[in-house]
Amino acid sequence: MNEHVRTIIATHAPWSKEEFEAQIRAIGPARYHDLHPFHKMLHGGKLNKGQVAAWALNRYCYQEAVPRKDAAFMSRTHDRELRREWIHRIHDHDGLPPEELGGLERWLILTDALGLDRGYVQSMEGALPATRYACEAYVRFVVEQPLVAAAASSLTELFAPSIHRERIAGMLANYDFVNDNVMAYFKRRLTQAPRDSNFTLEFIKEHARTREMQEACVAAVKFKTDMLWAQLDALYLAYVVGMIPPGAYNPGEKSA
Amino acid sequence: MNEHVRTIIATHAPWSKEEFEAQIRAIGPARYHDLHPFHKMLHGGKLNKGQVAAWALNRYCYQEAVPRKDAAFMSRTHDRELRREWIHRIHDHDGLPPEELGGLERWLILTDALGLDRGYVQSMEGALPATRYACEAYVRFVVEQPLVAAAASSLTELFAPSIHRERIAGMLANYDFVNDNVMAYFKRRLTQAPRDSNFTLEFIKEHARTREMQEACVAAVKFKTDMLWAQLDALYLAYVVGMIPPGAYNPGEKSA
Numbered sequence: 219m220n221e222h223v224r225t226i227i228a229t230h231a232p233w234s235k236e237e238f239e240a241q242i243r244a245i246g247p248a249r250y251h252d253l254h255p256f257h258k259m260l261h262g263g264k265l266n267k268g269q270v271a272a273w274a275l276n277r278y279c280y281q282e283a284v285p286r287k288d289a290a291f292m293s294r295t296h297d298r299e300l301r302r303e304w305i306h307r308i309h310d311h312d313g314l315p316p317e318e319l320g321g322l323e324r325w326l327i328l329t330d331a332l333g334l335d336r337g338y339v340q341s342m343e344g345a346l347p348a349t350r351y352a353c354e355a356y357v358r359f360v361v362e363q364p365l366v367a368a369a370a371s372s373l374t375e376l377f378a379p380s381i382h383r384e385r386i387a388g389m390l391a392n393y394d395f396v397n398d399n400v401m402a403y404f405k406r407r408l409t410q411a412p413r414d415s416n417f418t419l420e421f422i423k424e425h426a427r428t429r430e431m432q433e434a435c436v437a438a439v440k441f442k443t444d445m446l447w448a449q450l451d452a453l454y455l456a457y458v459v460g461m462i463p464p465g466a467y468n469p470g471e472k473s474a
Numbered sequence: 475m476n477e478h479v480r481t482i483i484a485t486h487a488p489w490s491k492e493e494f495e496a497q498i499r500a501i502g503p504a505r506y507h508d509l510h511p512f513h514k515m516l517h518g519g520k521l522n523k524g525q526v527a528a529w530a531l532n533r534y535c536y537q538e539a540v541p542r543k544d545a546a547f548m549s550r551t552h553d554r555e556l557r558r559e560w561i562h563r564i565h566d567h568d569g570l571p572p573e574e575l576g577g578l579e580r581w582l583i584l585t586d587a588l589g590l591d592r593g594y595v596q597s598m599e600g601a602l603p604a605t606r607y608a609c610e611a612y613v614r615f616v617v618e619q620p621l622v623a624a625a626a627s628s629l630t631e632l633f634a635p636s637i638h639r640e641r642i643a644g645m646l647a648n649y650d651f652v653n654d655n656v657m658a659y660f661k662r663r664l665t666q667a668p669r670d671s672n673f674t675l676e677f678i679k680e681h682a683r684t685r686e687m688q689e690a691c692v693a694a695v696k697f698k699t700d701m702l703w704a705q706l707d708a709l710y711l712a713y714v715v716g717m718i719p720p721g722a723y724n725p726g727e728k729s730a
Contacts, residue, residue: 248720346704347611347700347701347704348607350611351608351610354611355603358614440721443720447720452704454711455707456707459711459715463707464700465505465696
């Protein structure tokens with residue numbers, strides 16, 4: 219640690235746990251992707267079926283990255299109890315027989331309803347390159363950043379239940395290709411997400427003991443809101459403005 | 475190698491070197507970013523100074539990634555002669571006293587002329603998250619893919635001299651904040667890029683001996699055109715459509 223860093227730590231005492239939590243929670247209303255125009259169009263019924271399909275196809279890449287980033291997180295800790303707690307996140311997304319489907323298969327129920335071929339969705343060939351780069355940036359973040367910040371990056375889950383509720387109600391009301399069964403993924407997340415975010419919030423409040431590490435956690439949540447936002451930006455340009463990049467899913471083409 | 479892969483190799487003989495080179499060269503006219511609306515606006519004088527600054531600020535991230543990906547490439551080969559050839563690419567970008575400035579410093583001459591603070595540019599804080607993800611995807615590609623495909627990913631240099639000439643002429647003609655000195659980066663690349671691409675082309679023609687590996691090289695060049703395209707997509711949405719993401723450079727704000 220160089221002298222400059224020492225000085226910063228000395229002059230910035232750690233936030234109280236309450237202040238730290240407040241700093242994390244303040245990111246949602248300022249930067250979460252429920253503020254993005256594409257989200258508003260999606261739940262407001264302003265998209266056609268091809269645009270919703272493009273969203274679901276791209277978002278599959280994110281769903282697919284989540285269990286990989288959780289495995290990467292587990293690979294970095296020697297704390298068996300932490301791994302035993304964390305592993306249910308992988309179960310949640312990949313499913314564990316005979317228990318249940320898992321989030322990825324629930325997501326494919328949605329892409330089925332949108333008329334997309336499962337092999338095409340799972341290949342991720344038609345996804346926007348920008349989507350794939352953003353999702354991999356998330357996996358890399360969890361691989362490379364301090365473990366506490368890596369944990370903190372999952373805390374957009376704090377803001378997820380309200381966006382899920384908004385999606386379920388908005389999409390059911392506005393799209394005839396959406397029914398209760400199709401929204402299974404989001405309904406399941408309504409109970410899963412709060413469990414995860416409560417654990418993570420307590421974990422980082424316990425383990426981020428310096429102001430520097432607390433700020434790294436705040437930066438991690440901002441990183442995460444950025445990468446969620448970037449995904450909707452890419453969808454907006456390709457499927458609302460209409461500038462679909464070479465090789466990406468084109469709802470107007472039969473072959474897709 | 476499983477039976478399925480064996481069958482593919484058996485039924486697809488390698489392309490001749492001429493056909494392989496033709497497959498690589500055909501990617502430029504179909505997918506290179508000189509086809510992107512943002513490029514046309516840039517060299518056609520249709521952007522204002524703030525939009526050009528946004529481009530230069532973001533493109534700095536790409537310039538900054540290039541010597542890192544070249545170092546990653548060198549870290550993967552035990553072939554000393556290959557490293558001795560490849561290392562000049564790092565010299566070209568980072569400069570090596572007492573020889574010359576290097577591409578990164580030439581790039582900062584451009585951002586100076588656009589009124590951007592060097593520290594702000596180099597911090598990459600104001601760059602679009604999508605730009606940073608795309609650039610890191612390139613570095614990761616070179617770290618993770620087969621070495622021959624990693625080399626092939628640099629072959630967009632085959633298409634670069636014509637875009638550089640177009641940029642130099644178009645930007646000099648159309649923008650009063652651009653002069654010969656400011657375009658130093660692109661002028662230098664006119665001689666550097668062909669040297670690099672000629673070497674790489676011979677290298678992959680020699681070392682990609684199966685059809686499978688030749689196809690991986692074609693896919694590598696497509697990957698690269700995708701990541702260049704994605705950078706212009708992000709610029710277009712933020713600075714032409716006007717949807718600047720939270721925290722990114724805003725030409726309209728004093729603080730940037």
